[in-house]
Amino acid sequence: xxxxxxxLLGGTTLAAQLARAAAAFDVSVIxxxxxxxxxxxxxxxxxxxxxxxGAEALADYLRQxxxxxxxxxxxxxxxxxxxxxRLACQMADRPLLRLQAPPWREMxxxxxxxxxxxxxxxxxxxxxxxxxxxxxGRQAMAEFADDxxxxxxxxxxxxxxxxxxxxxxxxxYARGPFQQAxxxxxxxxxxxxxxxxxxxxxxxxxxxxxxxxxxxxPVVMIARPDAAxxxxxxxxxxxxxxxxxxxx
Ligand code: NAP
Numbered sequence: 394x395x396x397x398x399x400x401l402l403g404g405t406t407l408a409a410q411l412a413r414a415a416a417a418f419d420v421s422v423i424x425x426x427x428x429x430x431x432x433x434x435x436x437x438x439x440x441x442x443x444x445x446x447g448a449e450a451l452a453d454y455l456r457q458x459x460x461x462x463x464x465x466x467x468x469x470x471x472x473x474x475x476x477x478x479r480l481a482c483q484m485a486d487r488p489l490l491r492l493q494a495p496p497w498r499e500m501x502x503x504x505x506x507x508x509x510x511x512x513x514x515x516x517x518x519x520x521x522x523x524x525x526x527x528x529x530g531r532q533a534m535a536e537f538a539d540d541x542x543x544x545x546x547x548x549x550x551x552x553x554x555x556x557x558x559x560x561x562x563x564x565x566y567a568r569g570p571f572q573q574a575x576x577x578x579x580x581x582x583x584x585x586x587x588x589x590x591x592x593x594x595x596x597x598x599x600x601x602x603x604x605x606x607x608x609x610x611p612v613v614m615i616a617r618p619d620a621a622x623x624x625x626x627x628x629x630x631x632x633x634x635x636x637x638x639x640x641x
Pocket of ligand 1: 466467
């Protein structure tokens with residue numbers, strides 16, 4: 394029987410922080426990423442990349458690797474992997490914890506336009522502004538590729554063949570965390586008149602929201618999908634406490 398393993402589903406700043414913290418525990422850690430971007434090394438942690446092949450395959454993986462617990466620290470909008478994790482842990486009878494940053498809250502000075510999904514965000518932005526900053530992730534870019542109603546400035550982590558050409562826009566490549574002053578400069582430099590954002594929560598990408606407030610710009614904010622039912626913590630410290638309890 395292989396030694397007990399903690400499976401950490403990642404792809405977020407909190408997940409990377411937990412991976413580093415979990416390396417200090419006396420357990421093996423597998424840090425799992427979808428595989429679209431190349432992660433930085435995490436000392437003492439095995440990194441795996443790519444999907445498992447659905448919930449049943451993930452349940453098999455939990456049994457084969459002798460996973461004793463799963464922490465789902467994926468992004469709030471990565472609904473499929475979270476639901477798969479919930480189902481797989483149910484099937485394999487493993488404890489599951491959800492680690493997720495709480496959503497940002499609208500503050501005085503913010504001008505948020507709440508929308509249900511990416512298509513609605515694109516259409517609302519097109520009725521609101523001429524030059525729009527989009528930071529909703531590379532999978533959403535197909536929505537903007539042929540839409541010439543606005544000029545789209547799309548920020549993604551890295552270039553890749555999966556990114557469609559924007560017929561009226563350009564890509565920027567950068568990995569957070571970002572600083573508010575830099576975001577203000579970026580929005581000014583490109584004469585941006587609205588932003589489209591997911592409500593990621595956390596600090597790493599909040600600077601653009603604060604920058605929009607500074608400049609009085611509207612933010613078209615896409616609602617979070619329904620969360621898969623699982624015990625939830627919002628900090629790495631709380632996740633470590635849970636892990637300590639699991640280890641006993
Ligand atoms: P998703 O729609 O929920 O998942 C699609 C499929 O990708 C899953 O069914 C699974 O494939 C695989 N997958 C996703 N996360 C995985 C992980 N951590 N380890 C192994 N396989 C994973 O997810 P998504 O929205 O494409 O997000 C993919 C990754 O990017 C996640 O790690 C997420 O945390 C990160 N991310 C997402 C967003 C966002 O806005 N959605 C933003 C920032 C970061 P199988 O079914 O084959 O197992």
